[in-house]
Amino acid sequence: MARRYDPERRQRIIDAAIRVVGAKGLAGLSHRSVAAEADVPLGSTTYHFATLDELMTAALRQASEGFAKAVAAHGGLTDARVDLPAELAQLLGEWLAGDRTGVELEYELYLAALRRPALRPVAAEWAEDLAALLARRTDARTARALVALMDGICLQVLLTDAPYDEEYTREALARLLAPARPGTAGR
Numbered sequence: 001m002a003r004r005y006d007p008e009r010r011q012r013i014i015d016a017a018i019r020v021v022g023a024k025g026l027a028g029l030s031h032r033s034v035a036a037e038a039d040v041p042l043g044s045t046t047y048h049f050a051t052l053d054e055l056m057t058a059a060l061r062q063a064s065e066g067f068a069k070a071v072a073a074h075g076g077l078t079d080a081r082v083d084l085p086a087e088l089a090q091l092l093g094e095w096l097a098g099d100r101t102g103v104e105l106e107y108e109l110y111l112a113a114l115r116r117p118a119l120r121p122v123a124a125e126w127a128e129d130l131a132a133l134l135a136r137r138t139d140a141r142t143a144r145a146l147v148a149l150m151d152g153i154c155l156q157v158l159l160t161d162a163p164y165d166e167e168y169t170r171e172a173l174a175r176l177l178a179p180a181r182p183g184t185a186g187r
Contacts, residue, residue: 009040061125077137089166093164
């Protein structure tokens with residue numbers, strides 16, 4: 001039997017892995033479940049991704065592009081006249097108001113790095129890439145703090161089902177960006 005040329009197969013497998021995790025969580029992810037979802041032979045998944053960690057890494061890399069792309073697409077990073085805390089708070093609100101499955105999936109894969117060391121570099125990449133974007137408007141340390149704060153707010157919203165509070169987020173981000181007052185450093 002002739003081998004079928006299918007240049008999009010690898011991408012279909014990644015997309016299928018994301019759908020499987022979105023529907024069944026990480027516990028439902030296997031080469032077999034992804035092959036069924038992608039409608040490809042089981043051997044195709046193991047050909048492209050020898051281990052589940054490799055497959056999860058590819059899925060995490062793809063899933064984690066969402067928010068960073070949204071931030072990069074807005075002018076707040078290049079235009080100093082734009083209120084950065086308001087811009088970021090609005091973007092976070094739009095991201096959380098969108099397809100919640102995608103946001104939950106991204107965080108599920110992101111947090112899987114706690115138990116799967118192979119995923120840690122990709123999880124770190126996400127934070128570093130976003131911090132690098134934010135550093136266009138602030139220093140590197142403050143940019144990392146902004147990422148940590150936004151990450152924490154997202155986790156709280158996702159875990160508690162509390163409504164996203166854009167004004168609270170804007171105020172918290174503004175506090176991080178406010179210049180330190182003399183005599184307050186280290187308190």
